[in-house]
Amino acid sequence: MMKLDFSGLESASSHFHGVDSELVEGLSSAPSFEIPNTTNFDGFQKEAIQMVKPAKGTTTLAFIFKEGVMVAADSRASMGGYISSQSVKKIIEINPYMLGTMAGGAADCQFWHRNLGIKCRLHELANRRRISVTGASKLLANILYSYRGMGLSVGTMIAGWDETGPGLYYVDSEGGRLKGNRFSVGSGSPYAYGVLDSGYHYDMSVEEAAELARRAIYHATFRDGASGGVASVYHVGPNGWKKLSGDDVGELYYKYNPITPRMVEQEMAEAAEP
């Protein structure tokens, strides 16, 4: 039978220490995932994923610049062609100085980021210092690697500010972990990269960087049907993260493409001519 690595869930079982074991028998004997009793595990997982249809459409991005890390994301969740939500929080606040982004399976990202937050807090308590971005991303990457091939869908960026300065890592459910200065993840990422790469300078101000991030998300939501909703922009500085803006992308369209009165009058004049 398959042996899975459950160390990622260890913190959950300590919850029941000291409680009469009969009472909680079967509820928490060991933190574990039930495996279906089937001969064709992969086929079963494929069908189970079809049933769950995790939200994949998304645009998230993050980049390092002179003043820290800028993180931005849209807020649409889609199940096939149906928009299941326009107000999903895709930027997850792991702790006051670290953020994670969500792309892929919503439940997978939410659960493992929450789990990472717990692990980071335990690290602080055990070592009397904050965990580094390198360490946090490694914790997450190791857990995801141990579930490689089981159908988890996670494409996340861990952004934070630690003793070595700003840090940004890309971590995914294939077990990949990359350190970098600029990342965009999701179905809208090609569009976001286009805007981001052409407008990027290392020494931008916070306002310029925020506007670049906002524009990149806006353009991705314009062209990618699976991205939309509200474009959120966060900044991570030496004192932690701060949410800078949350704008409805429908309204951003009219901000970037204002309808001038002259345009309207010209159209009306043209229409009036026979």
Added chain:
Amino acid sequence: MTKQRANWSPYDNNGGSCVAIAGADYCVIAADTRMSTGYNILSREYSKITKLADKCLMASSGFQADVKALQKHLAARHLIYQHQHNKQMSCPAMGQLLSNTLYYKRFFPYYSFNVLGGLDSEGKGCVYTYDAVGSYERVGYSSQGSGSTLIMPFLDNQLKSPSPLLLPAQDAVTPLSETEAVDLVKTVFASATERDIYTGDKLEIVVVNAEGIRREYMDLRKD
């Protein structure tokens, strides 16, 4: 040699729709009472709503056997919580517990589409909506189940409030009164019953407010 295919699935879909709407000081949770399998109706009076805590209810559609197992699990966990903390679980706490419970079956999911409704610790209405593996979000209103694609656009039209992600934040309380919200739910289910074969028979509405929990029923088309 062709791959062996399973000739039995552990899952079934018993159909049905659920709705929850959060107000300033109340919460309305509603579900139809039809339980079906394929083209057959198994029961016209099956309740999909369960009370998890004093001011917290859950409505679930999907595979009712998994729903029943999930309800039992949550009730047991709530009892342990009461023994350990000497108080009832709040709605947000139950919200996270449900999310974790669903995710622990990530590789053999509960085929259960849930909405959690109740009052938060300040007495304001709160609704949480879930997918089958535990991703959740606090919202002002939500619907799940076979009729949700028919119901959701109508609720968006009537109740759509500014997104909680907007900055500067805009107030997102549903402006409806309790009676207006209950009427809205009745209208919504009457419409869904017309166009969804799995929704109908009877509507069960539960209203949670400061005074307590109140239950109401309304007949729907039985065809």
